[in-house]
Amino acid sequence: xxxxxxxxxxxxxxxxxxxxxxxxxxxxxxxxxxxxxxxxxxxxxxxxxxxxxxxxxxxxxxxxxxxxxxxxxxxxxxxxxxxxxxxxxxxxxxxxxxxxxxxxxxxxxxxxxxx
Amino acid sequence: xxxxxxxxxxxxxxxxxxxxxxxxxxxxxxxxxxxxxxxxxxxxxxxxxxxxxxxxxxxxxxxxxxxxxxxxxxxxxxxxxxxxxxxxxxxxxxxxxxxxxxxxxxxxxxxxxxx
Numbered sequence: 001x002x003x004x005x006x007x008x009x010x011x012x013x014x015x016x017x018x019x020x021x022x023x024x025x026x027x028x029x030x031x032x033x034x035x036x037x038x039x040x041x042x043x044x045x046x047x048x049x050x051x052x053x054x055x056x057x058x059x060x061x062x063x064x065x066x067x068x069x070x071x072x073x074x075x076x077x078x079x080x081x082x083x084x085x086x087x088x089x090x091x092x093x094x095x096x097x098x099x100x101x102x103x104x105x106x107x108x109x110x111x112x113x114x115x
Numbered sequence: 116x117x118x119x120x121x122x123x124x125x126x127x128x129x130x131x132x133x134x135x136x137x138x139x140x141x142x143x144x145x146x147x148x149x150x151x152x153x154x155x156x157x158x159x160x161x162x163x164x165x166x167x168x169x170x171x172x173x174x175x176x177x178x179x180x181x182x183x184x185x186x187x188x189x190x191x192x193x194x195x196x197x198x199x200x201x202x203x204x205x206x207x208x209x210x211x212x213x214x215x216x217x218x219x220x221x222x223x224x225x226x227x228x229x230x
Contacts, residue, residue, distance in 0.1 A: 004157075037221075043204060045158070045221035091157050101146070102171065103219070105157030 002027045004094050006106035013082045014114050020067075021077045021109045023092030031097030034068065034075045039089040039108070048090070051075065053097065079111075087113045117141075119222035121207050127228045128197055136192040136225045140209030147190050148219060149182055150206040158206055164190060165212070197229045 003026045013019035025034070036048040051059045051068050058066050063083075067076045079086055092106040120139040128134055140147050145166055150158035160174040166187045175181070179197075184190040194201055204226045208219040 035218075042223055043206075043226075044223045045206065045208070045219075047218050050218065093157075100171075101148075101163055101214075102160040102174070103148075103150075103158070105159070107155070107157050 002029075002032075002094050002096070002104050004092050004104050004106040006092055006109050008109045009107070010110045010112070012112040012114060013079070015082055015084060017082055018078060018080045019082055019111065021079075021090050021092075021111070023075045023077070023106060025073050025075065025092070025094050027073070027094065027096075029096055029098070033095045033097060034066075035093040035095070035103070036064070036066070036075075036077045037091045037093060037105075038086075039091060040087075045091070049077065082113050084113050084115060087111055119207055119209050119220055121205075121222035121225050123225055124223065125226045125228075127230065129230050130197060130199060132197050132229075134194045134197055134227060136194075136205050136227070138190045138192070138207030138209075138222060140188065140190070140207070141220055142188075143211070144209035144220075145187065145212050146210045146217070147184060148208045148210075149190070149192055150208070152204040152206055152224070154203070161192070161205075194227075197227075199229045202227055202229045 032053045034051045037045045049061045063080045089108045091108045093103045122137045148163040149161040152158040162172040164184045179195045181193045204224040206224045208221040210217040
C-alpha cells in the first residue's frame with residue numbers, strides 16, 4: 001500500500017518570504033499522480049497544484065511550484081512571496097495511475113504566515 | 116450547483132444513535148467520493164461511486180457504515196449505532212468522471228460529534 005509522509009507538523013514564514021513544505025511517498029508503481037491540497041479553517045480542501053509522475057517538468061501555478069524527485073520519491077511544495085491568505089493546513093496526496101481512484105493523504109503541515 | 120454541498124455542517128449525537136450525512140455534488144459530476152478526517156489527521160478514503168454504483172467501498176471501516184447514491188446525484192452516508200470513535204469530519208468530493216487525471220472538488224464537510 002502506498003504511504004505519504006509529511007515530516008513537518010508545523011511551519012512558519014514571514015509575509016513575502018519563501019517557504020518549502022516537504023512530502024515523501026512510498027510506492028512500487030511507475031504511473032501515478034501527486035497533489036498538494038490546502039485546507040483553511042473553513043474545512044474545504046482546495047487543490048493547490050498537481051503533478052503527473054510521467055512528466056519530468058515540475059508543475060507551477062503562479063506563486064506555487066513543486067520539486068518532484070521521482071527517484072527519491074519526494075514531492076515538495078514551494079510557496080513564493082507568501083501571503084497572509086496562504087495560512088492553512090497543507091496536505092500532500094497520492095493517487096495511482098491505474099483504476100484505483102483513492103487518494104492517500106499525508107498527515108498535513110500547518111503553515112502560519114507572520115505579518 | 117456551483118460547488119459540493121454537504122449537510123448538516125455540524126451534527127452532535129449520542130452514542131448508539133443513527134446518523135445520515137448528505138452530499139450534493141456538482142451538477143453533471145458522475146464520480147462521488149467520501150473521506151473521513153479525524154482530528155489531526157489527513158483524510159482517509161471511505162468509498163467512491165461512479166453513477167449509482169459503489170465502485171470501491173473498501174475504506175468503509177465496518178458494517179455500521181453504508182452509503183447510497185440512488186439516482187446518481189445526491190449521496191447519503193449512513194452510520195448505525197454510532198460510537199465515540201466515529202467522531203470526525205466527513206468530507207465529500209465529486210469529479211466529472213473516474214479518471215486518474217481528474218481533480219476532485221471537495222465540500223466543506225460534516226463534523227460529526229458522538230457524545
